[in-house]
Amino acid sequence: MIELIQFPWSPFCIVQRRILEFSGISFKVTNIPATDRSLVWKLTRARYYQVPILRDGRQVVFETSDDSQVIAKYLNKKLGLGLFPPHLRGLQTILSLHIENEIEGVGFKLNDVHYRAVIPESERLAFVRHKERKFGRGCLERWREEKAAMLKQLEARLFPYEQMLLGKPFLLGDRPHFVDFDLYGMLGNFLASRKYELPTEHTKMREWYEQMTRTRAADFSN
Numbered sequence: 001m002i003e004l005i006q007f008p009w010s011p012f013c014i015v016q017r018r019i020l021e022f023s024g025i026s027f028k029v030t031n032i033p034a035t036d037r038s039l040v041w042k043l044t045r046a047r048y049y050q051v052p053i054l055r056d057g058r059q060v061v062f063e064t065s066d067d068s069q070v071i072a073k074y075l076n077k078k079l080g081l082g083l084f085p086p087h088l089r090g091l092q093t094i095l096s097l098h099i100e101n102e103i104e105g106v107g108f109k110l111n112d113v114h115y116r117a118v119i120p121e122s123e124r125l126a127f128v129r130h131k132e133r134k135f136g137r138g139c140l141e142r143w144r145e146e147k148a149a150m151l152k153q154l155e156a157r158l159f160p161y162e163q164m165l166l167g168k169p170f171l172l173g174d175r176p177h178f179v180d181f182d183l184y185g186m187l188g189n190f191l192a193s194r195k196y197e198l199p200t201e202h203t204k205m206r207e208w209y210e211q212m213t214r215t216r217a218a219d220f221s222n
Ligand SMILES: N[C@@H](CCC(=O)N[C@@H](CS)C(=O)NCC(=O)O)C(=O)O
Pocket: 010, 011, 012, 013, 049, 050, 051, 052, 063, 065, 066, 067, 068
């Protein structure tokens, strides 16, 4: 059985979890503490420490660069999901760069403002230390002060996606593709604290998000 090793609120883990759910197969989820990557380190034979990773029998699948989509492409091929059709090559790459940088970059900070609602107490010290070493001392307080401005920024950055959804149910047509799952994961992380909702102005996106929580591969032909 395929095993997803993850932590539940991670944007990149939500992407792969939803793809697995979409496929309809049974799979196992193993949650690790964000503070202890030893299982990832062991399974990847000391080549990777981030999440998610996938274990499929004797095979361990993990990303090879910030923008590689190794896991999603592995699942797509193995499970025949039709998420990377050749005619959308290139376009999906450009979109996923925007989604994983411009959308994720604001969404995770907004979620981190409310980290106590998401991160278990035993992991908070390491979480704050990790953030402050990466983004500077006091970054979480700074983001709290910038929250209103960041919410506006996120709304503006999501506007093109709302426009894409005006005439169709999914971002690139009448069925979901990889970028739908990618955006869904970044927004799932933004919403993880349950302190926010999607911008009320973006009505199509709110419908799409609902649809993305339920959609199944069996509903579409490849
Ligand atoms: N491009 C990778 C990004 C993975 C990633 O950034 N994972 C984060 C969790 S959201 C992580 O493990 N960060 C821990 C660290 O870098 O120490 C993917 O698509 O999986």
